[in-house]
Amino acid sequence: MIPSQMLKGILSGCVLAVISQRETYGYEISQKLGEYGLGSVSEGTIYPLLLRLEKSGFISALYRESASGPMRKYYSLTPAGRLELEGFISSYGELSRAVERLLNEMEAVK
Amino acid sequence: MIPSQMLKGILSGCVLAVISQRETYGYEISQKLGEYGLGSVSEGTIYPLLLRLEKSGFISALYRESASGPMRKYYSLTPAGRLELEGFISSYGELSRAVERLLNEMEAVK
DNA sequence: GTGCCTATCTTGCATTACAATGTACACGCT
DNA sequence: AGCGTGTACATTGTAATGCAAGATAGGCAC
Numbered sequence: 590m591i592p593s594q595m596l597k598g599i600l601s602g603c604v605l606a607v608i609s610q611r612e613t614y615g616y617e618i619s620q621k622l623g624e625y626g627l628g629s630v631s632e633g634t635i636y637p638l639l640l641r642l643e644k645s646g647f648i649s650a651l652y653r654e655s656a657s658g659p660m661r662k663y664y665s666l667t668p669a670g671r672l673e674l675e676g677f678i679s680s681y682g683e684l685s686r687a688v689e690r691l692l693n694e695m696e697a698v699k
Numbered sequence: 700m701i702p703s704q705m706l707k708g709i710l711s712g713c714v715l716a717v718i719s720q721r722e723t724y725g726y727e728i729s730q731k732l733g734e735y736g737l738g739s740v741s742e743g744t745i746y747p748l749l750l751r752l753e754k755s756g757f758i759s760a761l762y763r764e765s766a767s768g769p770m771r772k773y774y775s776l777t778p779a780g781r782l783e784l785e786g787f788i789s790s791y792g793e794l795s796r797a798v799e800r801l802l803n804e805m806e807a808v809k
Numbered sequence: 810g811t812g813c814c815t816a817t818c819t820t821g822c823a824t825t826a827c828a829a830t831g832t833a834c835a836c837g838c839t
Numbered sequence: 840a841g842c843g844t845g846t847a848c849a850t851t852g853t854a855a856t857g858c859a860a861g862a863t864a865g866g867c868a869c
Binding site for chain 2: 855856857858859860861863864865866867
């Protein structure tokens with residue numbers, strides 16, 4: 590299980606990455622993140638996050654009808670969102686390399 | 700630059716990892732984390748974190764004198780701390796693999 | 810004595826994941 | 840008709856935690 594605190598700051602970038610693949614909506618994003626192994630991201634997490642990203646100008650929304658259930662709110666990346674995603678990838682890489690170094694060195698000591 | 704939110708939940712595990720290598724104190728931990736590339740972790744971050752870890756029983760403290768400056772508070776891992784560190788490594792691995800999968804698939808689409 | 814490096818601690822703030830709850834549509838079952 | 844289930848979005852309140860800012864204090868160089 591991935592602790593919720595560990596997802597902070599990672600999740601928004603992951604959502605941007607999912608949306609970058611193709612236009613999609615909250616409910617589907619939540620399921621996809623689960624498939625990737627990020628744990629079941631609850632609705633109380635995903636919808637506020639999407640609203641934050643929209644308000645920040647990183648994604649734009651469009652309501653479309655659904656065959657099964659209520660209207661879906663489809664999101665797609667804006668140019669600013671694409672930049673933000675690149676920034677996330679870069680930052681995550683930096684973090685990832687740092688932790689990797691640390692854990693490797695620890696193994697060496699052990 | 701690694702955004703502060705991205706460190707949440709990662710930092711405590713990293714601090715445990717540093718302490719696991721050998722007994723050390725807050726000021727030195729802060730510098731070490733910087734060397735590993737985790738950005739400069741400020742004092743307002745590291746000291747409350749160490750107190751939390753101590754209160755949780757993951758580390759134990761011991762004051763020692765210093766040749767240059769005031770007393771140092773040396774920390775070492777407790778058995779519970781070692782377990783916690785192993786849990787962190789496992790969780791981080793899970794997170795890391797998930798994000799890796801996601802970003803790779805994204806690259807494939809692009 | 811003034812300034813700098815070392816060293817620890819506290820207060821208050823901002824961000825954000827999440828549970829709980831409410832709303833609403835479509836479909837199948839009884 | 841009434842009920843449950845799955846789909847779909849949103850809001851409210853809580854908890855965790857990184858960090859800036861500031862206080863305290865010792866040792867050393869100028």
